[in-house]
Amino acid sequence: xxxxxxxxxxxxxxxxxxxxxxxxxxxxxxxxxxxxxxxxxxxxxxxxxxxxxxxxxxxxxxxxxxxxxxxxxxxxxxxxxxxxxxxxxxxxxxxxxxxxxxxxxxxxxxxxxxxxxxxxxxxxxxxxxxxxxxxxxxxxxxxxxxxxxxxxxxxxxxxxxxxxxxxxxxxxxxxxxxxxxxxxxxxxxxxxxxxxxxxxxxxxxxxxxxxxxxxxxxxxxxxxxxxxxxxxxxxxxxxxxxxxxxxxxxxxxxxxxxxxxxxxxxxxxxxxxxxxxxxxxxxxxxxxxxxxxxxxxxxxxxxxxxxxxxxxxxxxxxxxxxxxxxxxxxxxxxxxxxxxxxxxxxxxxxxxxxxxxxxxxxxxxxxxxxxxxxxxxxxxxxxxxxxxxxxxxxxxxxxxxxxxxxxxxxxxxxxxxxxxxxxxxxxxxxxxxxxxxxxxxxxxxxxxxxxxxxxxxxxxxxxxxxxxxxxxxxxxxxxxxxxxxxxxxxxxxxxxxxxxxxxxxxxxxxxxxxxxxxxxxxxxxxxxxxxxxxxxxxxxxxxxxxxxxxxxxxxxxxxxxxxxxxxxxxxxx
Amino acid sequence: xxxxxxxxxxxxxxxxxxxxxxxxxxxxxxxxxxxxxxxxxxxxxxxxxxxxxxxxxxxxxxxxxxxxxxxxxxxxxxxxxxxxxxxxxxxxxxxxxxxxxxxxxxxxxxxxxxxxxxxxxxxxxxxxxxxxxxxxxxxxxxxxxxxxxxxxxxxxxxxxxxxxxxxxxxxxxxxxxxxxxxxxxxxxxxxxxxxxxxxxxxxxxxxxxxxxxxxxxxxxxxxxxxxxxxxxxxxxxxxxxxxxxxxxxxxxxxxxxxxxxxxxxxxxxxxxxxxxxxxxxxxxxxxxxxxxxxxxxxxxxxxxxxxxxxxxxxxxxxxxxxxxxxxxxxxxxxxxxxxxxxxxxxxxxxxxxxxxxxxxxxxxxxxxxxxxxxxxxxxxxxxxxxxxxxxxxxxxxxxxxxxxxxxx
Numbered sequence: 001x002x003x004x005x006x007x008x009x010x011x012x013x014x015x016x017x018x019x020x021x022x023x024x025x026x027x028x029x030x031x032x033x034x035x036x037x038x039x040x041x042x043x044x045x046x047x048x049x050x051x052x053x054x055x056x057x058x059x060x061x062x063x064x065x066x067x068x069x070x071x072x073x074x075x076x077x078x079x080x081x082x083x084x085x086x087x088x089x090x091x092x093x094x095x096x097x098x099x100x101x102x103x104x105x106x107x108x109x110x111x112x113x114x115x116x117x118x119x120x121x122x123x124x125x126x127x128x129x130x131x132x133x134x135x136x137x138x139x140x141x142x143x144x145x146x147x148x149x150x151x152x153x154x155x156x157x158x159x160x161x162x163x164x165x166x167x168x169x170x171x172x173x174x175x176x177x178x179x180x181x182x183x184x185x186x187x188x189x190x191x192x193x194x195x196x197x198x199x200x201x202x203x204x205x206x207x208x209x210x211x212x213x214x215x216x217x218x219x220x221x222x223x224x225x226x227x228x229x230x231x232x233x234x235x236x237x238x239x240x241x242x243x244x245x246x247x248x249x250x251x252x253x254x255x256x257x258x259x260x261x262x263x264x265x266x267x268x269x270x271x272x273x274x275x276x277x278x279x280x281x282x283x284x285x286x287x288x289x290x291x292x293x294x295x296x297x298x299x300x301x302x303x304x305x306x307x308x309x310x311x312x313x314x315x316x317x318x319x320x321x322x323x324x325x326x327x328x329x330x331x332x333x334x335x336x337x338x339x340x341x342x343x344x345x346x347x348x349x350x351x352x353x354x355x356x357x358x359x360x361x362x363x364x365x366x367x368x369x370x371x372x373x374x375x376x377x378x379x380x381x382x383x384x385x386x387x388x389x390x391x392x393x394x395x396x397x398x399x400x401x402x403x404x405x406x407x408x409x410x411x412x413x414x415x416x417x418x419x420x421x422x423x424x425x426x427x428x429x430x431x432x433x434x435x436x437x438x439x440x441x442x443x444x445x446x447x448x449x450x451x452x453x454x455x456x457x458x459x460x461x462x463x464x465x466x467x468x469x470x471x472x473x474x475x476x477x478x479x480x481x482x483x484x485x486x487x488x489x490x491x492x493x494x495x496x497x498x499x500x501x502x503x504x505x506x507x508x509x510x511x512x513x514x515x516x517x518x519x520x521x522x523x524x525x526x527x528x529x530x531x532x533x534x535x536x537x538x539x540x541x542x543x544x545x546x547x548x549x550x551x552x553x554x555x556x557x558x559x560x561x562x563x564x565x566x567x568x569x570x571x572x573x
Numbered sequence: 574x575x576x577x578x579x580x581x582x583x584x585x586x587x588x589x590x591x592x593x594x595x596x597x598x599x600x601x602x603x604x605x606x607x608x609x610x611x612x613x614x615x616x617x618x619x620x621x622x623x624x625x626x627x628x629x630x631x632x633x634x635x636x637x638x639x640x641x642x643x644x645x646x647x648x649x650x651x652x653x654x655x656x657x658x659x660x661x662x663x664x665x666x667x668x669x670x671x672x673x674x675x676x677x678x679x680x681x682x683x684x685x686x687x688x689x690x691x692x693x694x695x696x697x698x699x700x701x702x703x704x705x706x707x708x709x710x711x712x713x714x715x716x717x718x719x720x721x722x723x724x725x726x727x728x729x730x731x732x733x734x735x736x737x738x739x740x741x742x743x744x745x746x747x748x749x750x751x752x753x754x755x756x757x758x759x760x761x762x763x764x765x766x767x768x769x770x771x772x773x774x775x776x777x778x779x780x781x782x783x784x785x786x787x788x789x790x791x792x793x794x795x796x797x798x799x800x801x802x803x804x805x806x807x808x809x810x811x812x813x814x815x816x817x818x819x820x821x822x823x824x825x826x827x828x829x830x831x832x833x834x835x836x837x838x839x840x841x842x843x844x845x846x847x848x849x850x851x852x853x854x855x856x857x858x859x860x861x862x863x864x865x866x867x868x869x870x871x872x873x874x875x876x877x878x879x880x881x882x883x884x885x886x887x888x889x890x891x892x893x894x895x896x897x898x899x900x901x902x903x904x905x906x907x908x909x910x911x912x913x914x915x916x917x918x919x920x921x922x923x924x925x926x927x928x929x930x931x932x933x934x935x936x937x938x939x940x941x942x943x944x945x946x947x948x949x950x951x952x953x954x955x956x957x958x959x960x961x962x963x964x965x966x967x968x969x970x971x972x973x974x975x976x977x978x979x980x981x
Contacts, residue, residue: 021669450686452681452683454679454680454681454683455683455684455685457641457644457646457670457677457679457683458677458679458683458685458753458756458757459685459696460645460646460669460670460671461644461645461646461670461671461673461675461676461677461757461766462671462676462696462697462700462756462757462760463671463672463674463697463700463701463704463760464671464696464697464700465671465700466671468671468700468703472696473685476685476687477685477686477687
């Protein structure tokens with residue numbers, strides 16, 4: 001549930017075509033190798049399938065896993081598209097009590113990781129939970145209630161936590177970019193409803209497709225939340241196979257399958273988008289909102305508040321209640337001791353990841369400005385691939401890479417790479433960096449708006465060498481972005497669950513691992529405190545977003561590693 | 574900086590033999606392609622010491638790319654760039670921009686927003702001194718005071734002493750332009766490259782800033798290449814003027830020569846309003862046109878005696894060279910009158926149906942549909958073209974590439 005991050009920033013701001021500088025080009029290529037290699041390894045696995053493994057997989061659970069994955073993708077995809085677009089249309093084209101505040105509050109669920117909302121949801125709504133108990137007391141023991149531990153249940157939780165991706169993109173598409181077109185449509189005599197369906201929706205389609213793709217990637221990678229709901233997707237299969245059998249071959253074959261599904265979804269997004277591009281008109285006033293009066297207005301307010309209550313309010317209150325309960329007080333000493341260790345582990349992991357990601361992003365940002373040329377630009381774009389593919393692919397890719405390094409390292413008398421990945425945090429860190437370097441780059445690049453190509457060229461013409469340009473011009477100008485980048489990466493690293501679950505050394509527990517383990521054992525009250533910490537930390541960028549939203553939606557958005565400019569690029573420029 | 578020049582000319586005798594210092598900056602046959610399209614296509618251009626050369630052309634003609642090639646911000650695919658005696662870009666030579674001695678002023682001024690005016694201007698001084706340190710580490714203290722002195726000198730030159738402590742966002746457009754110029758001049762480069770430095774300024778401000786820039790460049794003694802898309806600016810600024818189109822330099826000459834004796838039809842129409850009238854040689858060194866006879870300097874040497882060579886000639890006519898008087902019996906008709914303030918532009922249709930324009934002072938007031946008698950009053954021999962190329966003009970244009978055609 002990472003915040004959406006702007007990835008591609010170079011285009012449309014003057015092309016940098018400097019003379020080749022082999023040193024900086026090599027540095028960019030090296031930085032790009034970190035995220036590219038794990039994905040490439042899995043891609044190669046996909047191209048060289050081993051029939052025996054597939055036959056075995058097919059005989060066991062694969063068909064069912066595929067069907068479940070598809071069903072979950074459909075439920076979460078349709079759910080987020082409907083909820084995200086609907087809410088975006090409601091807040092941009094209508095006026096009702098509390099609209100301004102609700103318009104940004106509706107982003108808040110992005111801070112609620114699905115693996116936390118999921119267990120609160122279960123605790124409240126499952127057979128033994130207070131909701132069903134209450135119903136049974138009133139209507140008797142045979143009262144019907146939908147099965148919570150199902151694809152539908154998991155889909156609802158994913159929808160509630162992932163819809164902000166669609167909401168943010170749709171809101172900006174409708175609110176800003178469509179304004180002038182809507183005015184034209186109205187002057188051409190289209191009714192309000194016809195304008196919405198014939199002008200606004202088609203205009204927003206590229207943004208909706210991008211949002212849908214993001215949701216699909218998150219859904220694909222999530223094998224933690226869905227396990228609460230007994231939903232066995234392909235990613236769950238990877239985890240089971242790796243964790244239970246340590247079968248690297250089967251795990252990487254399945255990861256290859258996830259990659260194929262991800263690529264198919266991205267291709268679908270392109271197809272849906274067609275030749276349309278994100279529009280970036282600046283200074284849009286937005287669609288003139290219609291005032292909803294009386295009960296209609298309050299209904300709109302109620303709807304927004306209801307979504308927020310379900311996704312954030314009730315779960316947070318429940319977590320607060322649990323963490324104040326004496327239930328875990330009995331084991332307070334033990335629990336607190338472990339909590340501190342988990343907190344330290346998460347902090348360490350976040351700090352190391354943030355530092356490395358910012359350093360790599362800086363190399364890419366500076367390197368592309370120094371060494372132009374298509375190779376460097378492509379490498380820079382490729383270095384964002386880690387954020388565009390499901391994290392589980394990166395994790396398995398890192399595993400495969402380290403295992404591949406094992407034999408050569410032992411051959412030259414080194415202890416081998418396998419202990420590095422299974423015995424230390426190395427694997428987790430590499431996978432985290434591969435994934436989150438794009439987040440750092442996005443934040444850095446958003447901060448680089450004051451840094452025009454001619455500024456770099458001026459510094460060069462004033463006889464500053466490449467390193468001096470970095471220290472005297474680029475670093476001072478990127479400084480603001482550096483801090484934001486580090487904070488965003490650190491938050492993402494604290495929230496992250498699937499990759500650390502797959503790659504953690506034996507006995508290592510971060511906050512997120514702890515929450516998941518306890519929740520899996522239905523020890524909800526004990527999971528509450530670490531969960532609250534994660535939610536609080538995750539809310540930081542959303543609050544920052546609100547600060548920026550006075551000038552426009554400052555949350556940059558992910559435009560997967562392709563040519564299209566990010567949808568929010570125009571903002572604040 | 575002058576040291577380098579003396580050193581260089583001492584080591585090589587070629588320049589001395591030619592009787593002139595080598596150009597401070599020269600491109601020879603420079604070509605640059607982007608994705609297969611030539612942005613700069615075999616360009617030769619040279620800047621003499623202290624010379625100001627304007628480079629003008631329509632958008633996308635490759636003039637900015639040429640500037641970046643000269644600065645070392647792009648590397649040429651073919652050809653060489655030399656600074657003094659040193660080849661800085663060539664098949665086997667490459668000097669990075671930071672190792673060249675060329676200042677650049679960009680259209681957006683590209684001031685460093687995190688540095689004050691003084692720090693912006695001192696930026697290049699610090700870098701130059703750092704380079705010195707690798708050889709003479711002991712001079713650091715002396716450097717600082719020398720730097721301060723130079724900073725004061727340059728700020729005084731552009732008249733920005735009072736603004737030294739300001740930051741770029743606190744400057745007006747004209748002030749930012751002066752800071753950018755001062756910053757480029759501070760390390761005393763032999764050549765300054767200016768990429769449309771005035772086009773971000775208000776029209777009312779532009780002329781003044783331009784004059785001021787030329788004054789500063791002259792005072793600093795730096796050679797300068799001024800890239801612009803504004804013909805008026807190109808004609809008004811600089812010692813020489815190069816006209817570029819589609820990656821090629823079509824003519825390099827003094828501004829007046831480019832205006833009156835364009836080398837090509839493109840230069841004729843791009844550098845000012847121009848109409849063309851068919852002309853036939855009279856045999857006594859003159860040309861007959863529909864608007865009377867005009868002198869034809871140098872046409873005999875250009876054209877042989879054969880009739881074929883005399884066919885297809887046209888003279889270029891600028892609107893201010895066409896005069897007319899109202900005459901009910903005249904064979905030309907005014908079809909359009911455009912009031913331009915001090916002048917009035919009349920469009921005439923001649924007996925042949927051809928159109929010429931006539932620019933007259935506002936005192937001439939002729940209505941549309943008036944019959945007039947028109948004639949040429951060029952004041953000098955007009956430019957004569959055959960096809961796209963000029964074959965004769967008011968005076969010789971030495972060293973104008975693409976200009977006069979060799980008759981062979």
